[in-house]
Amino acid sequence: MNSVNSLPIGSKKSVLVKSLFSLFITLFIGWLVYEQIYQEKINTIKAKQDEKLVLISGDFSKELSSIKKLTRILAQGSVLKSDKQNKPLQLEQSRDEINNYFLNFAALSNNIAQIRWLDTQGQEQYRINAVNGVGEIEAPDGLQNKQNRYYFQKGMQVSAPNIFATEIDLNIERNKIVKPLQPTIRVTYRTNKENYLLDGLLVVNFNLDYLFSQIKSYNQEGTLISILNHDGFWLLNSDANLEWGFMYGNNEQTLALKKPDLWQQIIDGKVEYGSHFFNNGLYTYRRFSIFSLRENKGRISDTDKELIILVSSPDESLISAQSVALQLALLCSGLLCLISFGFIYREYKFQNKLLTLSHKLHIEKIELDIVNRELDATIKQQQQLQEGLIEAQKLSSLGLLVAGVAHEMNTPIGGAVISVSNADMALSKLNAAIKQGLTKSTLEETTTSIGENLALAKINLNKTAVLVKSFKKMAIDRHNDEFIACDIEKIIEELLLSLNSRLKNSPIKVKTIFLLNKQVISLPGIISQVVENLVMNALNHAFDDKQEGVIEIKVEQATNNSVRLSVSDNGKGVNNDTKADIFEPFYTTARGKGNTGLGLYMVHQWVTQVLKGDIKLHSEPQSDAYFKTQFIITLPDLAAKSHYD
Numbered sequence: 276m277n278s279v280n281s282l283p284i285g286s287k288k289s290v291l292v293k294s295l296f297s298l299f300i301t302l303f304i305g306w307l308v309y310e311q312i313y314q315e316k317i318n319t320i321k322a323k324q325d326e327k328l329v330l331i332s333g334d335f336s337k338e339l340s341s342i343k344k345l346t347r348i349l350a351q352g353s354v355l356k357s358d359k360q361n362k363p364l365q366l367e368q369s370r371d372e373i374n375n376y377f378l379n380f381a382a383l384s385n386n387i388a389q390i391r392w393l394d395t396q397g398q399e400q401y402r403i404n405a406v407n408g409v410g411e412i413e414a415p416d417g418l419q420n421k422q423n424r425y426y427f428q429k430g431m432q433v434s435a436p437n438i439f440a441t442e443i444d445l446n447i448e449r450n451k452i453v454k455p456l457q458p459t460i461r462v463t464y465r466t467n468k469e470n471y472l473l474d475g476l477l478v479v480n481f482n483l484d485y486l487f488s489q490i491k492s493y494n495q496e497g498t499l500i501s502i503l504n505h506d507g508f509w510l511l512n513s514d515a516n517l518e519w520g521f522m523y524g525n526n527e528q529t530l531a532l533k534k535p536d537l538w539q540q541i542i543d544g545k546v547e548y549g550s551h552f553f554n555n556g557l558y559t560y561r562r563f564s565i566f567s568l569r570e571n572k573g574r575i576s577d578t579d580k581e582l583i584i585l586v587s588s589p590d591e592s593l594i595s596a597q598s599v600a601l602q603l604a605l606l607c608s609g610l611l612c613l614i615s616f617g618f619i620y621r622e623y624k625f626q627n628k629l630l631t632l633s634h635k636l637h638i639e640k641i642e643l644d645i646v647n648r649e650l651d652a653t654i655k656q657q658q659q660l661q662e663g664l665i666e667a668q669k670l671s672s673l674g675l676l677v678a679g680v681a682h683e684m685n686t687p688i689g690g691a692v693i694s695v696s697n698a699d700m701a702l703s704k705l706n707a708a709i710k711q712g713l714t715k716s717t718l719e720e721t722t723t724s725i726g727e728n729l730a731l732a733k734i735n736l737n738k739t740a741v742l743v744k745s746f747k748k749m750a751i752d753r754h755n756d757e758f759i760a761c762d763i764e765k766i767i768e769e770l771l772l773s774l775n776s777r778l779k780n781s782p783i784k785v786k787t788i789f790l791l792n793k794q795v796i797s798l799p800g801i802i803s804q805v806v807e808n809l810v811m812n813a814l815n816h817a818f819d820d821k822q823e824g825v826i827e828i829k830v831e832q833a834t835n836n837s838v839r840l841s842v843s844d845n846g847k848g849v850n851n852d853t854k855a856d857i858f859e860p861f862y863t864t865a866r867g868k869g870n871t872g873l874g875l876y877m878v879h880q881w882v883t884q885v886l887k888g889d890i891k892l893h894s895e896p897q898s899d900a901y902f903k904t905q906f907i908i909t910l911p912d913l914a915a916k917s918h919y920d
Contacts, residue, residue, distance in 0.1 A: 305608035309600045316596035317557065321550060323498050324559035324586040328548075331490055331500065331584050335563060338386075339440075342462055342481050345384060346438055350464040350477055352376050355392075357472045369472060373401055374412045381405035388446065388457060389480035392466075392473055395431070397422025400473060419449070421478075430463030430476050439463045443483060443510060443582070445522050452522060458483040458510065487511055501585040507531035507538055510582070530585075541583060558587045688736075698728035761799040763830050763840065764789040770803050774810065782823040783814055790831040795838055797910060801881050802840075808874045809842040809906050817846025817904060827902065836912035841905055848896030848903035857892060882908055 354369060354376045377390045385408045392401040398420045402413035421427045426441045433439040439462070446457040460481050468474035487502075490511060494500050502511040507529035508521040520528030531538040537553040541560050550559040562581045705721040708714070771778070771785060778785055810826060818824045826844045833839035849857065858879040882890040888910040896903055 301608045305604040308607045309604035312603055313596055313600035316600065317593075320498075320557055320588050320592060320596070321559060323495075324550075324557070324588070327493050327498055327500060327586045328559060328561050328584055330493060331502075332561060332563060334486060334489060335582075335584075338483070338486055341384075342386075342440070342460065342479075343438065345387070346462045346464055346477075346479050347436070349380055349390070349479060350435070350466070352380070355466065355471055355473075357468075357470065370401075373472075374403065377401060377403040378410040378412065381410035382408045384408065386481050386483070386485065387479060388459065388482040389478070391421075391478045391480075392475060393421055393427060393478060394473060394475040396420070397424070397427050400475070426461045426463060426478065427476060430478065431465065433463070433465055435465045435467060435470075437465075442504060445519055446480065446482070456484075456519070458487050499587045499589065501530075501587070503530055503583040503585060505581050505583075507583075541585075552593075556587050556589065557593060558585060560585045694728040698725045701725045701728065758796050758798060760794045760796055761802070762794050763791060763797075763802060763838070766799050766803050767806055767828055767830070770807055774807070777814075781814065782821060783818060784825055785810065786825055786827045788827065788829040788831075790829070791838060795910065795912070797886060801885050802910075805878050805881050805886075805908065806840070806842065808878050812874055813842065813844040813846065813904070817844045817848075819847070822846075833909055838910045838912070840908045840910065842908075843902035843905040845902050846904060849892065849894035850896060854892060854894060858890075878906075882910075887911055 354372045373392070377392075381387045381390055381403055382405075387405050387408075389405065390401075390403040390410075391399050393399055399413070399418040402418055403410045404413060405411070426439070429441075430439040441461040443458055443460050446453040446459040460483060462479050462481065464477040466473060466475055466477055487510075490500060490502070494513060499513050500511065501509055501513070503509055504521070506521065508519070509517045509528065509530070510519065512518050517528050520526065529538075534553065537551060537558060540551045540553075541549070541562075547562045548560070550557065552558075561584045563584055564581050701721050701724040705713075705718070705725075708717045708721070767787060767789075771787070806828065810828070813826050817826075824845050826842065829839075829841045829843070831839050858875055860876040879890055882888045888908055890906060890908045892904070892906055894904040
């Protein structure tokens with residue numbers, strides 16, 4: 276048997292080439308195995324870090340949102356508001372009420388540590404100290420002056436209704452850090468002399484100790500959580516000795532000094548989230564702005580500072596990952612004969628993983644289909660409910676018309692009844708006179724009385740007939756869905772006639788201006804309902820109780836032969852927040868008074884979808900214009916049949 280050394284040179288070269296190729300394949304596969312396993316380990320570590328970042332960010336967002344809402348609610352307390360004419364007396368009489376209000380408010384949240392009300396000189400006028408929702412009123416001799424504290428100086432620069440929030444630091448009382456340590460954020464609200472009993476600053480201290488304790492509980496083997504301020508000082512660290520260095524004057528206890536390269540990578544990043552390898556550790560960070568609470572930012576220069584949430588892995592984690600990957604890579608390289616089996620096994624694992632994912636995807640698709648069907652059913656139910664409410668609103672509107680017409684008919688019918696009764700009495704007297712002996716004077720007097728009473732009865736019955744005819748026409752028009760020639764002036768006059776019972780005793784007067792001298796092709800019933808809803812909306816929302824005012828209905832020719840119909844009032848107007856949602860279904864500012872929020876929604880639908888027109892709201896409550904609110908409706912010219920066929 277020939278040995279390798281006895282092989283021809285060509286064969287030796289072939290063996291050498293094959294050996295080198297086998298060695299290359301072995302090393303290449305080993306390198307691939309190392310990279311794959313190491314990357315999986317890194318991805319696992321990074322996934323855990325990302326999970327912690329999401330949890331911590333969510334906790335901060337919830338807490339800051341709660342702080343913002345609580346501060347705004349506190350400032351809206353009626354006991355804090357002033358009566359300008361009796362403010363000094365009111366301020367003295369309200370001291371106990373204000374203290375009790377602060378005590379009760381502190382009980383709403385275990386996180387409120389202090390509630391203070393400072394005057395413009397920084398002197399505390401009211402102060403409540405609270406622990407776990409139990410408050411205590413600070414005696415007058417214990418009230419302090421906070422004029423030199425930065426939160427007072429900056430809080431006074433932010434005008435209401437905006438608020439100011441401080442950075443997170445430790446609570447300090449009488450120039451000493453409170454023990455045990457209380458991580459604190461202070462939120463201020465400016466109270467002005469026009470609306471509040473005290474011209475000054477509301478300051479609420481929120482104790483974040485429970486939040487920091489909760490974040491500490493997220494520390495697990497393989498993940499270390501740190502929270503730093505914008506200067507790199509630790510607010511939270513696995514080593515408590517490194518925390519709050521800036522509060523104790525330990526300026527060297529910062530990430531910027533201990534790991535400057537890592538700190539530079541974090542603060543130089545253009546994104547809020549990122550991951551970096553540093554030495555033997557993996558660090559994932561997120562820059563989180565707690566000062567989304569602050570508003571009117573242009574007036575304070577240093578408000579855009581951030582917290583850094585930093586999640587790291589111990590150095591041993593990456594070293595362990597590298598060691599495991601290297602051992603497996605060497606094992607695979609040494610067992611070249613098992614490479615095929617290894618590839619098959621890996622392929623099997625990948626296929627199994629794909630099948631598992633496919634199965635999960637299929638299940639999720641089935642669940643999604645079920646949810647979609649349930650959602651479709653819910654939407655249909657909502658649409659049916661909405662249609663039912665709209666129909667109920669239309670019937671309610673018709674019912675109000677019936678009540679108005681009935682009320683208006685009561686007077687002329689009553690007059691007619693009285694006149695007929697008087698005529699009947701005169702006739703009885705005439706019959707009696709005939710039996711006893713009728714004189715000429717008695718006959719003339721009786722016939723005159725009967726004639727006058729019958730004439731008066733006829734007048735009253737004619738008025739009743741006009742009301743019935745008007746109501747009948749409106750009822751028919753409101754059920755007619757065909758475009759016909761109609762006189763908008765008559766439509767509105769008949770509507771106002773039916774609304775007279777609700778308008779005649781009201782301090783609000785309705786004025787009409789008709790500048791249109793032609794008939795239009797439209798739906799008279801829908802026009803009547805639109806105007807009725809707009810008039811009743813103005814009566815219900817535009818004016819305070821017993822306030823006098825004017826509602827103007829104006830019809831005129833617009834451009835392109837279209838018709839412009841406007842309903843205006845000189846009430847209090849509509850603010851910008853309400854204007855954005857005023858045509859939305861179920862939106863109302865007076866739900867407590869029985870309003871459903873469908874009136875203006877139906878007006879918008881009727882104008883845009885049925886009448887093929889357009890409706891816009893113009894309202895400037897602070898303007899000098901006589902009419903504060905105007906609903907302007909533009910109806911197209913449908914005189915040509917082709918426009919509405």
